[in-house]
Amino acid sequence: MTTQRLARDWRVPGAIVLLALLCAAALALHTHRGAFLQWCLAAQITLHRYLVMYLLQLNNHQYSGGLWLLTGAFFYGVLHAIGPGHGKFIVATYLSTNKESQTAARVIPFVGSLMQGVSAILFVFILAVGFNLASGSLSESRWYVEKISAVLIGGFGAYLAWHAAKSIKPRKLTIRTLSARHQHGAACGCGHHGVGRESQGDWKTRLGVILAIGARPCSGAIMILLFSNALGIVTWGIAAVMTMAFGTALSIVGLSLAVRYARNRTATFFAGEAQFGWLVPVLKMAGGIALMLFALVLFLTVIPVSANGDYIAAGC
Known part of the structure; x- marks a missing residue:
């Protein structure tokens, strides 16, 4: 009894300290957000130029450039995952508000990231190769694809x-109905007390996360594919894009495991507190609203159409 009381005593101060640290980190990120985004953009343009240089080496039959191309594409994918992006936001929002197994926390972001590479390949092959569109038309098509993916x-x-909203009312009614007949205990297994005891995500939701990530192809991947297609070495462009997607996938998997661990620790932190049972569907609803707001930001900040082609506008 004394141990449980001590555990309860430090929960609130610990939560306050953690919240204060998170607020300080968010304030620091917001203060330096402009400089951070500028650095990310400059780093991406520099990496674009290196990747284009390796493609030009391959075009001149310097096949050592192929090794450097794949290596650079992998690190581009890793660094791309560190900067701002829709995949990280979707995965972090979903895993922080939904209970998932460790396997699902690995597979969902991994497959979603690989789908980004596949989406970029399909985009270029269908429009550039299949319909033989000009650079300006491809840029306009990319604009529409990014708008649709935001929707x-x-x-x-x-x-x-x-x-989540649909599950709030039935959940409360179930708790009231069962409480009249059944006394909740720590080992009753009924699942109606404590945070984090809700069922794991269904396959439809998991598929929705994968499609939400993969439906928006990486603009950097599209640029590399367009340039490699212009040089006539599409195979190397595809290999570079999938290597890039693999690097992004590894980084996002690491992020998803960290988010899942933090969520489970938070659930354990508040375990046994029946009054927090309503918090689970509310957090899920908040996560869905956050995704809607994020999608609105993506919709309003799509890269403008470039008449000369996206890869030229990106400094390639």
Whole structure:
């Protein structure tokens, strides 16, 4: 009894300290957000130029450039995952508000990241190779694809919010009905007390996360594919894009495992507190609303159309 009381005593101060640290980190990131985004953009343009240089070496039959191309593409994917992006936001929002197994926390972001590479390949092959569109038309098509993908992400967020809102009222009624007949205990296993005891995500939601990530192809991957297609070495461009997607996938998997661990620790932190049972669907609804707002930001900040081609506008 004394041990449980001591555990309860340090929960609130510990939560306050953790919240204060998170607020300080968010304030620091917000203060230096402009400089950070400028650095990310400059680093991406520099990496674009290096990757284009390796493609030009391959075009001149310097096959050592192929090794450097794949190596540079992998590190581009890793660094791309560190900067701001929709995949990280979707994965972090979903895993922080939904209970998932460790396997799902690995597979979902991994497959979603690889789908980004596949989406970029399909985009270039269908439009550039199949329809033989000019650079300006490809840039306009990319603009429409990114707009549509933002709408899909917003639709997925709306689905999560609606699903969570629908589960709030039945959950409360179930608790009241069972409480009259059944006395809850620590080992009763009924699942109606404590945070984090809700069922794991279904396959439809998991598929929605994967599609929300993969539906928006990486602009850097599209640029490399367009340039490699212009040089006539599309195979190397595809290899570079999938290596890039693999590097992004590894980074996002690490992030997803960290988010899942933090969520489970938080659930354990508040375990046994029946009054927090309502918090689970509310957090899920908040996550869905956050995705909708993020999708709105993506929709309004799509890279403008470039008449000369995206890869030229990106400094390639």
